[in-house]
């Protein structure tokens with residue numbers, strides 16, 4: 272008898288993924304009908320193909336992930352996250368969809384190269400995919416500090432780091448991120464690039480802590496994940512989840528903060544890039 276590993280399929284968690292799924296359902300429905308105008312049917316088919324083809328094309332045109340990252344994504348996808356939480360193995364409800372993945376990992380890795388960052392801080396490591404992707408771009412003497420509150424997820428990450436020649440650049444800080452940030456700030460640590468990807472309800476607090484201390488280097492950048500929150504931030508407010516409202520408030524907070532400038536990229540579930548601006552005395 273052969274053992275077949277049944278890997279649960281990830282549900283769509285990006286505006287494009289959700290749109291594609293909805294269009295697929297519409298196309299299935301219209302394919303059952305013979306009474307619809309051919310132009311309407313043609314337009315809907317084209318809309319579906321436009322949406323469905325984008326992510327596979329991005330995958331095709333982007334440098335493949337390393338074997339260590341591919342193995343980590345595979346391990347993460349085969350874990351029974353639901354059972355782990357209900358059985359008390361994880362302290363938070365986690366799911367494979369949390370992993371950033373190939374395109375975002377490669378983007379972050381590229382940012383590390385572009386900024387020549389030597390010290391990176393990640394807030395929300397999960398099983399370590401984005402941490403390892405960024406570490407792959409760090410120089411030999413570079414450091415990535417990864418904050419994670421869940422010991423089980425962190426352990427999966429640490430095992431994966433041991434399998435990679437870049438894993439030694441990563442230091443895991445286990446515990447609640449805000450307390451960890453306090454400690455890092457007190458110790459005078461500073462980072463060229465910060466990736467925020469932990470509790471959406473704490474994003475504003477992370478942002479203020481980074482800007483209000485020495486944690487963000489003067490020329491540093493902050494990358495923030497899930498700033499589109501599955502489209503909830505621009506859909507009617509009454510359709511928003513708690514996380515959707517938290518991200519909408521975070522986006523507003525950043526938009527009106529004169530200390531920074533930013534751009535929200537529609538990459539995966541939204542990736543905002545923030546940098547501190549220098550305010551000259553004459554502008555005050």
Ligand SMILES: C[S@@+](CC[C@H](N)C(=O)[O-])C[C@H]1O[C@@H](n2cnc3c(N)ncnc32)[C@H](O)[C@@H]1O
Pocket residue numbers: 363365369370371372394395396397398399400401402418419420421424446447448449468469470473
């Ligand atoms: C979306 S996942 C991170 C995904 C990861 N960056 C990646 O690309 O694979 C969010 C992680 O943040 C962690 N987390 C949530 N709240 C936290 C907190 N207050 N302090 C530290 N980690 C937290 C969760 O346990 C989870 O593993």
